Amino acid sequence: MTEPVSPNSDGLHKLAHISRQLGRNKAFVQGGGGNTSFKNDAHCMWVKASGSELAHVTPDNGFVAVDYAGIRKGLSACGTESEYTGLVRSAILSESDAANVRPSIEAGFHALLGPCVLHSHSVITNLLACAKDGAALTAAILPHAVWVPYASPGLPVTQSVMDRIIALQALANGTAVLLLQNHGLVVAAHTPEEAWQLHEEVNESVRSHFHLPPPVVEEAPFCAADAEHLLFPDQAVYLGHETLRLSKAGEETQQAYNYLRQTMQALGLAPNFLPVEEADFLLNMEAEKYRQKVAKS
Ligand SMILES: [Zn+2]
Structure with a gap:
């Protein structure tokens, strides 16, 4: 196993800060839902640990470092949920983490996207994601977003994102907005601050389209x-x-x-x-x- 970068890295601190900001807003994250990640270099990705709450994560508690290049490489060979879970777990970079924590089951699609990824269960964008004509509405209101048809959490949703990677690459340089049908919102950008900004812009576009006040x-x-x-x-x-x-x-x-x-x-x-x-x-x-x-x- 390779030793991960120190948890004191600047990117991880910023990710923890933005994750708490995201997690504290109940319109964006409910309970243990939602997950975030940041790619520190060509191999190491900090991703939320399964069971942690975004509202309470810190650089020392709530994230796990995984080899995302290894996950990317192994994904196309995954045929079953247990192979996928095995791949994600074997990518954990620290032995003590490997014994105690599991990466979020959504670590697969985090590995595929740009440097910082925020995934929320925003009730604002879920108005589109959970609507019968959600794909058409999304195309009209969020023309740059990629609509990802429903797939179960874990390997299926990761495969569904993989299938759309060409569309995502067309969006260029690590920035992406994905609407997961009957599930939630995913944004990717270069830094945690830029990802937060993008998440805000997307929600604001939907809210202003429907003339909705901030949800309580x-x-x-x-x-x-x-x-x-x-x-x-x-x-x-x-x-x-x-x-x-x-x-x-x-x-x-x-x-x-x-x-x-x-x-x-x-x-x-x-x-x-x-x-x-x-x-x-x-x-x-x-x-x-x-x-x-x-x-x-
Ligand atoms: Zn989710």
Whole structure:
């Protein structure tokens, strides 16, 4: 194993700062959702550890260094979720980390994109990502964004991003905006500050298009959800498990759903619900089970 760069590196400090800023806004991140990363050099990428909350990450706690060049190289040979999980875990650069933490299950698409990547579950861009005609709306409102059709978290969503890498390269020099259908927003830029700026601009474009005030998700009226009316993967994780449903993370996830349902109705957007078999799959996914365990501890 190669020794990673010191956690005191400037890029990691900036990433931690921007990650907390992103994580503190409940319109952008709910519970343990969302993840961020920064590529320090040609090999080392700091990525959020699974189970950490963006609102509380520090340079010393909540990130794990992985060899992203190794992940990129290995991805095309991954055929199964366990091969993918094995690839991501074997890329961890420090032995003590390897024993104690796991990189976010989204580390695969982070590895593929530009120097700093922020992934949020913004309720503003999710108005598009969870709408029936989301792809067309996105093309009209965010012409530079790449629409990524729905795929389960982990290897499938990474493969879905990989399939669009040509479109992404057309956007040039490490900057990219991706809208993951029924999931969230991904932005990539050169530095954590530039990525934050881009994340703000994208959200602002959608908000001003619909003439929406800044969302206060806590104020949206409760809207019950069952397995047939889920809009995004985290709902299956939190809402399908009683202890988690009643946790702070579960409550925040519910609030995001309340906001989406209420605002979509007000705007006349038809919701595009996840297929029921996808909800069942998410509840049984090994990596998600791990996250449930972490969320409980
Ligand atoms: Zn996500």
